[in-house]
Amino acid sequence: MSEVNVPAQPPVLDISDLRVAYGARTVVDGVSFQIRRGEIFGLLGPNGAGKTSTLSAIEGLVAPKSGRLLVDGIDVQEEPLDAKARLGVQLQSSSFQAELTIQQIARLYGGLYGVKLSRAQIGTSMRSIGLEEELGKRFKQLSGGQQQRLALFIATIHNPLLLLLDEPTAGLDPQSRRGLWRRIEELRGEGNSILLTTHSMEEAQAVCDRVAIIDHGALLTIGKPSELIDKHRDDPRVLSVAHGAPTLEDVFIGLTGSEIRD
Amino acid sequence: MTNTCVATVRPPRGLAMGSLLRADSIVMLNSKTSLVLSALLPVVILVVTSFGKAQSRLGGSNLLISLALTLGLLTSCLLGFTLALAHDREIGVLQRLRVTPAPNWMIMTSRLVVQIATNLLASIVVVIVGSIVHGLTLNIGQYLLVITVAILGAAMFLAIGQALVGLVQSTNAVSAIGRLLMIFLLLLGLLGGSGILGDAMQTIADWSPVGALLALFSDVLNLSAWSGQDTYSLLACVGYVVVFAFIGIRWFRWNSR
Ligand SMILES: Nc1ncnc2c1ncn2[C@@H]1O[C@H](COP(=O)(O)OP(=O)(O)OP(=O)(O)O)[C@@H](O)[C@H]1O
Numbered sequence A: 001m002s003e004v005n006v007p008a009q010p011p012v013l014d015i016s017d018l019r020v021a022y023g024a025r026t027v028v029d030g031v032s033f034q035i036r037r038g039e040i041f042g043l044l045g046p047n048g049a050g051k052t053s054t055l056s057a058i059e060g061l062v063a064p065k066s067g068r069l070l071v072d073g074i075d076v077q078e079e080p081l082d083a084k085a086r087l088g089v090q091l092q093s094s095s096f097q098a099e100l101t102i103q104q105i106a107r108l109y110g111g112l113y114g115v116k117l118s119r120a121q122i123g124t125s126m127r128s129i130g131l132e133e134e135l136g137k138r139f140k141q142l143s144g145g146q147q148q149r150l151a152l153f154i155a156t157i158h159n160p161l162l163l164l165l166d167e168p169t170a171g172l173d174p175q176s177r178r179g180l181w182r183r184i185e186e187l188r189g190e191g192n193s194i195l196l197t198t199h200s201m202e203e204a205q206a207v208c209d210r211v212a213i214i215d216h217g218a219l220l221t222i223g224k225p226s227e228l229i230d231k232h233r234d235d236p237r238v239l240s241v242a243h244g245a246p247t248l249e250d251v252f253i254g255l256t257g258s259e260i261r262d
Numbered sequence B: 001m002t003n004t005c006v007a008t009v010r011p012p013r014g015l016a017m018g019s020l021l022r023a024d025s026i027v028m029l030n031s032k033t034s035l036v037l038s039a040l041l042p043v044v045i046l047v048v049t050s051f052g053k054a055q056s057r058l059g060g061s062n063l064l065i066s067l068a069l070t071l072g073l074l075t076s077c078l079l080g081f082t083l084a085l086a087h088d089r090e091i092g093v094l095q096r097l098r099v100t101p102a103p104n105w106m107i108m109t110s111r112l113v114v115q116i117a118t119n120l121l122a123s124i125v126v127v128i129v130g131s132i133v134h135g136l137t138l139n140i141g142q143y144l145l146v147i148t149v150a151i152l153g154a155a156m157f158l159a160i161g162q163a164l165v166g167l168v169q170s171t172n173a174v175s176a177i178g179r180l181l182m183i184f185l186l187l188l189g190l191l192g193g194s195g196i197l198g199d200a201m202q203t204i205a206d207w208s209p210v211g212a213l214l215a216l217f218s219d220v221l222n223l224s225a226w227s228g229q230d231t232y233s234l235l236a237c238v239g240y241v242v243v244f245a246f247i248g249i250r251w252f253r254w255n256s257r
């Protein structure tokens, strides 16, 4: 897959031969892919496939064993703070200080990303995500969907070049899920790129321009959702699990196997 | 491509540090336990011991005030600070902060600064209450010395706490070990220092964190001439700060897995 025409701007994300290990155990094993500007990219894979670990390496939370990670042409390991300034992050499991109110959390993270927010601005932002009544509440006092909306707001507070969302729609009702899809598309429209992980094939097909399927730390296939279906429709592993015309989910299960992961 | 307004610059350090300090101060003010540990508990001890013959039996008002000061620092740093830090690590607060462009040292420094400032204010309150209920008059110079020693003591116990949280991953273990360590240090400093456990123990106790700090507080309150023992105590405290801060920074684990 060599690109012939040199792009004017570097890819928003350029991962090559990434390896992540916890102790002796390698959980990301030679993953490479790129994300272009304005692209919504989905990282799919069974539980424990290495999705969060891949994101952690981009976020600078774990040091990769080997490989190169460039965010907007900036090496994440050499210039971590410059890379982080370009990233908006929603972690799979994280929290905000339990003693802070929503308003104080917004203030704090605005400051950390260099955005000075007045009380009125925070009020307006919270109204736009339906949390205007919750301004004085603590994070723990919000419902799951409200927490998720706040986390997404914090992740986008500085209008980041690349947004990393780890299972952003897990546990959301259908309305909130659609709301999040809309928001993601709006963000793309504003020039941001998005890397998200999901277990929902419907979601991958609905919002992602391209997806990659990884398992056991290795990248199995990559492309537009429709391309992946075309590419693997004759694979016997896919045919054996398909009921009728193969879907993205059939491709996913065909390539990653049917057994349940822990 | 219309991505003109997309963030590409590193945010100003001052704004980031200011925001962290502000947030950590709010957290501190809202957490009742740390305030109780750092000020209320020592004040209660001072008031209770001011009645009857307790103070002469326990070694005079100087030692009592020193003990109250030391206890306030010890509990709030070794229990309050460590538990809050371990808890925030466990629920992912630290990881969330770490993916922002704020450097790690900034995240930790802010917490430490707020903790030390709290200890400082608490120590001032404790000395004032102590000197009133125990009828002691201190001059400005002594107050300044008490504050200096309090900062040193806070730094020492925070360094020990930082090393504890750095090396021990589970919050429950941090809590259990923190308690045991606190009792151990207190007993070592007090019992060993009293001489009832023999000369060897007394020497160890004099060099122990609590023992050294007690000696410094007590001599500062006493306005006695600077003795050789004070120099040793000072050296011991500074030594503990350096060693444990190094351990706590070098081997600090940011995640709880
Ligand atoms: N901090 C850690 N220490 C040790 N092992 C870890 C750590 N984090 C993850 N792992 C292991 O690495 C492997 C990959 O985990 P990872 O969280 O990247 O998977 P994932 O694809 O995000 O899964 P899920 O869909 O369940 O979120 C798993 O086997 C997991 O047990």
Ligand SMILES: [Mg+2]
Pocket: A051, A052, A053, A092, A166
């Ligand atoms: Mg995950």
